[in-house]
Amino acid sequence: MKNILNNVVSLIVVMIVLLLIIPLSPFFLDVMIILNIAVSLIILLVSMNIKEALEFSIFPSLLLITTLYRIGINISSTRSILSNSGTAGQVIQSMGDFVLQGNVVVGVIIFLIIVLVQFLVITKGAERVAEVAARFTLDAMPGKQMAIDADLGSGLITEDEAKERRYKIQKEADFYGSMDGATKIVKGDATMSLIITAVNFLGGCVIGMVQGTMGFTEVLQVYSIATIGDGLVSQIPALLISTATGMIVTRAVAEDSLNIDVTRQFGAQPKAIMIAGGVLAILIAIPGMPKFQLAVIALTMMLGGWYLLRRMEEFSRVPEPAMAPGGGMSPTDIEQMQMEDEENFKDINSVYDLLSVEPIEMEFGYSLIPLVDEASGGRMIDRIVIFRRQYAQEMGLVIPSIRLRDSSSLNTNQYVIKIKGEEVAKGEILVDYYLALEPPNLEKEIDGIDTIEPAYGIPSKWITVDKKEMAEIYGYTVIDPLSVMLTHLSETVKKHAHELLNRPEVVRLVENMKRQAPELVEELIPQLISYGNFQKILTNLLKEGIPIKDMETIMETIVDSSMTVRDLDSITENIRVALKRTITRKFCEGNSMRVVTLDAELEKTIITSLTNGDHGVYLALSPEVMQGVITQMTEEVRKFQELGQVPIILTSQVVRVHFYRLVEQFFPDVFVLSFNEISNNIQIQAVGNIAV
CATH class of the missing domain: 3.40.50.12790 (FHIPEP family, domain 4)
Known part of the structure; x- marks a missing residue:
């Protein structure tokens, strides 16, 4: 029984394929048509109640299955119409009678309108949205991955959370890529419906006239009802599925289900509702307009908007402190505030909160904010994430998070780099210029503002954008402002990396090694060396630019050296010899x-x-x-x-x-x-x- 349940979808797909070749009686055809309508309604309602597209990730495959199911029903109904003198079950007969109402021309027009609305409006729009969503989702993947790495590096998320977010990004890209192709299926289904309808009508008329005993008028009546009814029972579910497709691919910026989002966002604009009601009230003055209907709708909208506006004002109203008769605060309230302030100052923890120092800070003048602010297109944060990752891979040390902030005390084009609260470097950037580094053998000089490159002290010039290509021809190395600032930051951090290796980071490095070589760590710490002395050795290496990535070799050398020497300088020298390949490289x-x-x-x-x-x-x-x-x-x-x-x-x-x-x-x-x-x-x- 369990195996059957696990393979129920496979069995359903096989049965759908069999619909293409096995004739169905009118009774079973009615059952299949009703199931088609029910499944389409369920899919539409699910698409309206999900918060994000990945909650309905099976939709592309489901779209293919329902389309195949609908084509199977169409083929079965076509066989029944052509072989049973226009009889194809009660659902098709009732739908044809209801729409035609005795007028074939009106029925055909209504059917064509439904098909064209689905084909030209909903399906075409959903196809375009899916295509754009797939392209932009793939383009945004690198940025999202770097944002995850930044959060992971700064400790905001755990490794498991990072894996989950990466998996979600990958699934999202796969989903929108599948949706891009799946919308083509909906488009083809609409085209096929028109072809099947034409075949039903023309084939039925030919069969009725040649093989039957009915007259032309009767043939036209019978087969038009069957054809229009068959087309509608297939196109109504197709229209529902197409609408669901559009719902799915347009859920990119949704916060909740569609029902909740629509209610919340319309309810947040009561003035717009009131103005719309007022405009409808003005339309009453036009002669011949239905005054009663306009008045009811206009009054409802204005009252509803007024009610929503009052509720918003009530929620936003903040209780004010009790006032004394003269307009000031009462003596009781003043005394209470003074007591709270005194208690706050007595709490020593509130003072300790002021003593924290950031490991690395970078302050900017006003003009440099666009280089940093992601909302303005700044890529500074992304570049810092890449630098931290590269430095960790190269040197074996994870650089602490870098605090970026603007400062009104700096000139508009200046920036300052601080290590543990103290300024260690500063520079000045011209945002709309490029920095041209002078080559060793300068053949021809280019016009610009003379300056010194802040990271390496190379004579340079700030040049305008239009002189960039000419400067490169003259042999200058041209750098954009963001790269100048990031290079200065990275070189400063590298120079002071040994100051950033604190005791908690040493403990984390040791704990990481415990997972790889627990016996080695147990032998070394604290039996042979303390965390403090181990930190001094690592600091000595980093100060001279020696990577500490090969932690196993470092620890093994300390264990071997501790048998004969205790001097930390001698142990460090032995470690350097053990790392000769790294130093040589x-x-x-x-x-x-x-x-x-x-x-x-x-x-x-x-x-x-x-x-x-x-x-x-x-x-x-x-x-x-x-x-x-x-x-x-x-x-x-x-x-x-x-x-x-x-x-x-x-x-x-x-x-x-x-x-x-x-x-x-x-x-x-x-x-x-x-x-x-x-x-x-x-x-x-x-x-x-x-x-x-």
Whole structure:
């Protein structure tokens, strides 16, 4: 029994196909026609009571089944009409008599009007709406996916909720794509109805005149009734299905069922109803107009609108505080408000609410709001979502949500980037211009407003839109304002990423590793290292631009190193060696790497200058040596800038961390690597050497 219920739809489809070839008696034909009308009514009512199209996702398949069912009934009724002298059951006979009323011409006209209304108005409109809905749904999919990723990244939704929303978006795209094709079925059904009606009438007349004993008038009467009745009992359900199709594809912006939406939205406009009633009342003055009917409808509309308007005013009225006789608040109310304020200030939690600091903030001047505001077409949020995702995939750190807000204290074209409440970078953007970065070998200069690119400090010009193509021909790199601002934001976040790695994020990273390697995490934390020291190691890596994505290798190296050393700097250096493939990939171009090396004597000097202090080992170089190193570093960094590459200093593993701390305060964009951190198959090209 259960198997039969599971396959009931398949059995119904098979039975519908059999209708095309098996003759039906008039009794069963009446049953099939009545079921057709009932199913069509149900489909129409369901389409009017759903909130969104996906609640009736089987509609495209149902549309095909009902159309096939209707064609099967048409073929059976045609066979019955042509073989039984115009007899095809009581439903067809009654419908034909009711519509014709003894006048064949009127009946034919009414039938044609119904078919043409369905074909030209409802079906054609539903087909166009379905086509547009399918195209726009597919075009909107990437934006919806990025919005889900943004909500997931900011913690507004869980992973399960994100999966559910992605599944819903995919189902929605599939549904509207199916509806685009399904509307073509409705269109073909309307065309086929006209053909079947013509065949019934002409074929019936020929059969009646040639094979029958009826006269021409009688043949015309009998077969016109049967033909019109058959056409109507098929076209009325088809009209209902076409209307349901239009209902389904136009539910894109619905908030509730159609009944509730219509009632709510008409009820929200009482003035429009009252004005319409007033216009109808004016029409009474036209001679010959039905005054009684106009008066009743106009009065009903004006009274109904007035009633709705009063209800809206009652709901919107807010109770006002009790007033003293002189017009002010009563002393009792004033005293109560003062007591509430005092209680609020006594509650220490209300003060703590003011102390929260956003990890990352970006404030804008008034002119830059259109670049950020999605309602104005701004794509800043979408681009930030993409950046956060890419950075997490590359570095293994999830950047916290970035708070975007406008600020009246800034100039209209300015923006400010803050880390933990403090300004770390700022810039100025001309919204209607493009930023043209000057090439290294400038052949011809283009007119524009001189400026400095905020992220990398490259000399640039703000140029108008009409000069964009010419600037590219001259060799300039042309960037739109949004990309300039986003690049500055991304570079600033990368530079301060180590400050954004807080203790809760470290705990989340560890918990994530527990799902992959629980034994490793159990061995490491807290037996060998605390969360605090683990955070310091990760911070050291991020500060020098080393990805922490390979968390398993990092943890295994800490476990192995903890057996022999306890110094966090030494453990970090061992981790860097373990991550040599990652470091090589990040800083190597092709199979070669341009670097600046340290002279052997300078390395010896650095090693002999290492001193143990209360806070560990530190470098104590003489001022003369330090000054010489900084001077030479300035010249070597300039060489890399001319080459358009990141400055890299190559040292031995022993002195690497100490030399980095020496030059980092003067050259924050310089990377210091050790020989042990470079893969063996890389060709090293020394472009300079720093000596004592």
